[in-house]
Amino acid sequence: MKIAVLGGDGYCGWATALYLSKQGHEISIIDNFVRRQWDHELGAQTLTPIRPLSDRLRVWHQLTGYNISSYIGDVTDYEFLVGMIQDFEPEAIIHFAEQRSAPYSMIDQRHAVFTQVNNVVGTLNLLFAVREHAPQCHLIKLGTMGEYGTPNIDIEEGYITIEHNGRKDVMPYPKQPGSFYHLSKVHDSHNIMFACKVWGLSATDLNQGVVYGTVTDEVEMDEALINRFDYDEIFGTVLNRFCVEAAIGHPLTVYGKGGQQRGFLDIRDTVRCVEIACNHPAKAGEFRVFNQFTERFSILDIANHVQAAGKKIGLDVEITHLPDPRVEAEEHYYNAKHSKLIDLGLQPHYLSENLLDSLLKIAVRYQDRIDSSLIMPRVNWRKSRNEKPQQGAVRAAVAGNGKNGGNGHHAAPLAPVASAKTPRAK
Amino acid sequence: MKIAVLGGDGYCGWATALYLSKQGHEISIIDNFVRRQWDHELGAQTLTPIRPLSDRLRVWHQLTGYNISSYIGDVTDYEFLVGMIQDFEPEAIIHFAEQRSAPYSMIDQRHAVFTQVNNVVGTLNLLFAVREHAPQCHLIKLGTMGEYGTPNIDIEEGYITIEHNGRKDVMPYPKQPGSFYHLSKVHDSHNIMFACKVWGLSATDLNQGVVYGTVTDEVEMDEALINRFDYDEIFGTVLNRFCVEAAIGHPLTVYGKGGQQRGFLDIRDTVRCVEIACNHPAKAGEFRVFNQFTERFSILDIANHVQAAGKKIGLDVEITHLPDPRVEAEEHYYNAKHSKLIDLGLQPHYLSENLLDSLLKIAVRYQDRIDSSLIMPRVNWRKSRNEKPQQGAVRAAVAGNGKNGGNGHHAAPLAPVASAKTPRAK
Numbered sequence: 001m002k003i004a005v006l007g008g009d010g011y012c013g014w015a016t017a018l019y020l021s022k023q024g025h026e027i028s029i030i031d032n033f034v035r036r037q038w039d040h041e042l043g044a045q046t047l048t049p050i051r052p053l054s055d056r057l058r059v060w061h062q063l064t065g066y067n068i069s070s071y072i073g074d075v076t077d078y079e080f081l082v083g084m085i086q087d088f089e090p091e092a093i094i095h096f097a098e099q100r101s102a103p104y105s106m107i108d109q110r111h112a113v114f115t116q117v118n119n120v121v122g123t124l125n126l127l128f129a130v131r132e133h134a135p136q137c138h139l140i141k142l143g144t145m146g147e148y149g150t151p152n153i154d155i156e157e158g159y160i161t162i163e164h165n166g167r168k169d170v171m172p173y174p175k176q177p178g179s180f181y182h183l184s185k186v187h188d189s190h191n192i193m194f195a196c197k198v199w200g201l202s203a204t205d206l207n208q209g210v211v212y213g214t215v216t217d218e219v220e221m222d223e224a225l226i227n228r229f230d231y232d233e234i235f236g237t238v239l240n241r242f243c244v245e246a247a248i249g250h251p252l253t254v255y256g257k258g259g260q261q262r263g264f265l266d267i268r269d270t271v272r273c274v275e276i277a278c279n280h281p282a283k284a285g286e287f288r289v290f291n292q293f294t295e296r297f298s299i300l301d302i303a304n305h306v307q308a309a310g311k312k313i314g315l316d317v318e319i320t321h322l323p324d325p326r327v328e329a330e331e332h333y334y335n336a337k338h339s340k341l342i343d344l345g346l347q348p349h350y351l352s353e354n355l356l357d358s359l360l361k362i363a364v365r366y367q368d369r370i371d372s373s374l375i376m377p378r379v380n381w382r383k384s385r386n387e388k389p390q391q392g393a394v395r396a397a398v399a400g401n402g403k404n405g406g407n408g409h410h411a412a413p414l415a416p417v418a419s420a421k422t423p424r425a426k
Numbered sequence: 427m428k429i430a431v432l433g434g435d436g437y438c439g440w441a442t443a444l445y446l447s448k449q450g451h452e453i454s455i456i457d458n459f460v461r462r463q464w465d466h467e468l469g470a471q472t473l474t475p476i477r478p479l480s481d482r483l484r485v486w487h488q489l490t491g492y493n494i495s496s497y498i499g500d501v502t503d504y505e506f507l508v509g510m511i512q513d514f515e516p517e518a519i520i521h522f523a524e525q526r527s528a529p530y531s532m533i534d535q536r537h538a539v540f541t542q543v544n545n546v547v548g549t550l551n552l553l554f555a556v557r558e559h560a561p562q563c564h565l566i567k568l569g570t571m572g573e574y575g576t577p578n579i580d581i582e583e584g585y586i587t588i589e590h591n592g593r594k595d596v597m598p599y600p601k602q603p604g605s606f607y608h609l610s611k612v613h614d615s616h617n618i619m620f621a622c623k624v625w626g627l628s629a630t631d632l633n634q635g636v637v638y639g640t641v642t643d644e645v646e647m648d649e650a651l652i653n654r655f656d657y658d659e660i661f662g663t664v665l666n667r668f669c670v671e672a673a674i675g676h677p678l679t680v681y682g683k684g685g686q687q688r689g690f691l692d693i694r695d696t697v698r699c700v701e702i703a704c705n706h707p708a709k710a711g712e713f714r715v716f717n718q719f720t721e722r723f724s725i726l727d728i729a730n731h732v733q734a735a736g737k738k739i740g741l742d743v744e745i746t747h748l749p750d751p752r753v754e755a756e757e758h759y760y761n762a763k764h765s766k767l768i769d770l771g772l773q774p775h776y777l778s779e780n781l782l783d784s785l786l787k788i789a790v791r792y793q794d795r796i797d798s799s800l801i802m803p804r805v806n807w808r809k810s811r812n813e814k815p816q817q818g819a820v821r822a823a824v825a826g827n828g829k830n831g832g833n834g835h836h837a838a839p840l841a842p843v844a845s846a847k848t849p850r851a852k
Contacts, residue, residue, distance in 0.1 A: 152595035169578035174597040
């Protein structure tokens with residue numbers, strides 16, 4: 001199958017592209033490397049030393065004989081996106097190409113607006129491009145379990161049957177997202193559902209839980225294929241971050257009580273879930289939602305697991321509770337369904353001592369690359385203007401420029417039309 | 427009270443600004459006149475000859491002694507918006523400043539993206555600006571009943587209590603909007619709800635029905651104060667459009683069977699509902715939702731009313747059924763609650779023979795300004811690329827330019843970052 005992987009240079013995208021290539025699919029990666037740029041903006045880097053995409057693809061071809069093509073550009077550029085679809089003619093498109101960090105979206109107004117415009121416009125463009133140039137193409141979109149929030153009732157997979165005043169209907173499950181990033185994913189879901197309805201597109205929304213791990217069979221083949229491993233407060237997912245903290249003797253940073261429960265999955269299951277979606281496409285006109293996670297843990301559970309695994313390899317791991325920088329329930333009911341992917345054949349890799357041991361060892365191996373100043377949370381949900389790690393430099397740049405300068409984005413997130421600040425008929 | 431009316435040069439905004447000024451409030455209008463520009467883009471104009479804002483405000487002051495100030499700029503320009511709030515220091519902000527036409531948003535990719543970016547970014551900016559510079563200010567946001575769609579159960583005002591698997595929670599009412607425009611309003615609602623939660627802002631979302639009428643006590647005072655009366659397929663709301671059709675002997679254009687039921691209200695009730703919201707602000711941290719309409723009609727009901735009213739003044743009015751250009755249920759259950767504004771004192775102006783008679787007479791009076799070529803629907807929901815009335819001219823302009831030219835927007839809706847269309851490692 002010809003499969004386009006949008007955002008294929010990123011964490012989940014890279015693992016997915018290699019895995020699907022290994023299964024014999026014809027893969028193309030679409031990326032603009034903005035994820036690498038955000039690292040520069042934040043003064044952060046992945047724990048693992050990742051290579052440039054061109055290198056990665058060259059080595060993959062040398063090792064396996066498989067060829068992965070690439071289109072370098074931005075999905076918010078409609079002409080670029082259409083050009084790719086006309087040229088590559090994908091049968092499935094996997095859309096990872098979004099700004100995926102909740103804290104990044106909560107830094108300030110510019111980052112919130114950038115996140116929503118980037119994500120919503122990219123997905124809107126994709127819907128139009130598929131409608132106009134590849135209407136049979138199956139769209140597989142990465143959503144997040146965070147779209148649902150933490151309601152006091154069971155979370156279903158996308159839809160819920162509601163009985164109300166003696167009548168009944170199947171409705172989209174109500175969403176209560178917890179950051180401007182999570183909101184952007186909710187906006188996407190609504191837009192995609194509508195496009196399926198009016199244009200007959202087929203789409204699968206994968207509401208993914210928190211991903212952990214970095215090793216898949218493919219990236220393990222060679223140092224040049226190594227995947228990202230983010231541990232900073234902005235892009236580091238919780239289990240990976242805890243392993244890095246354990247490796248350098250930093251207390252595990254549990255936000256609040258740690259009773260926040262979330263769905264989790266191993267990155268080896270991410271790639272398999274996407275494959276399952278590819279092999280079982282949604283019907284024409286169908287907007288299908290899968291909850292993509294395998295286990296539920298509280299944040300404190302995760303910390304306890306890392307502490308125990310650390311002890312076994314001689315690490316003395318402390319757990320600390322910080323004031324929660326997010327606005328979220330620190331203890332709550334949580335029961336989210338996740339049977340649809342299992343029904344289609346997913347065999348989960350549950351969180352194991354082996355996995356924790358391997359992750360900790362990776363963290364120890366690369367510990368000289370760890371900048372511990374990136375770990376403590378600076379972005380506070382209750383504030384609308386937060387300091388970034390490199391804020392000092394940014395402030396200087398903004399002072400010298402004004403409009404588009406200093407933010408680290410290589411394009412202004414939006415194009416304000418002409419305006420005058422002076423009141424007129426006052 | 428100091429009240430900022432965003433979009434105060436538009437249809438609902440103008441009527442509201444004058445009405446609140448008359449009640450003794452200190453009003454400022456914020457507008458960038460893009461609504462007037464869309465008329466030029468579409469080759470359309472309001473039936474009634476509206477004056478420039480500066481003229482309108484001058485005459486209002488001469489007639490009443492009341493002074494309405496203005497800030498000319500775009501709410502998607504954050505610096506402009508912050509400047510206005512710091513200078514005017516509003517106690518309430520009424521946000522009408524959005525692209526409000528469903529067909530406009532369905533013309534093509536550019537119009538869909540423009541609508542969502544314009545509306546979502548404007549509202550996001552407003553949330554940040556209020557949080558940073560006027561956290562006590564009450565935000566009154568115009569939403570639409572179209573956010574709900576037409577579910578098979580009763581529509582509540584914003585929230586619904588759901589019992590599911592033996593547990594219960596109050597959840598946001600699930601949304602099923604029917605155009606990229608309506609989707610933008612749903613995105614706004616989610617963003618506002620979140621901002622109220624994390625920052626303690628107070629906001630009222632007015633989910634307004636289809637507005638009809640053009641005359642309020644204030645605009646009737648002088649020809650210079652006359653309000654818009656749109657009848658074209660893009661911006662004309664249904665009752666106003668039917669009256670124009672009746673006036674010139676054009677059959678009333680019912681889409682499909684006409685069994686589509688919607689909530690309606692007189693523009694005299696729009697201004698009163700907004701006043702009620704101002705006088706009874708939401709609490710800090712509260713995201714309050716009112717369904718703002720007074721009566722439910724099917725489209726065919728409306729056509730029959732106009733036909734009957736036409737007969738009385740000697741007009742021979744036919745009704746025609748066109749294939750529905752929208753994707754919507756042509757017959758469906760519809761029972762939407764709308765008691766909260768009534769409970770706070772709204773006394774509705776129900777649709778009357780007098781009102782229909784007055785509207786028809788306005789249509790007859792200005793019939794020499796009617797361009798009947800603007801009435802038939804060209805924008806088809808099932809297509810992703812529709813012709814605009816002025817498409818010929820647009821096509822020529824696009825051919826000669828490319829990127830930002832020819833669309834009629836005075837700024838590109840988004841700023842694509844650098845991209846290359848050539849595949850790289852292929």
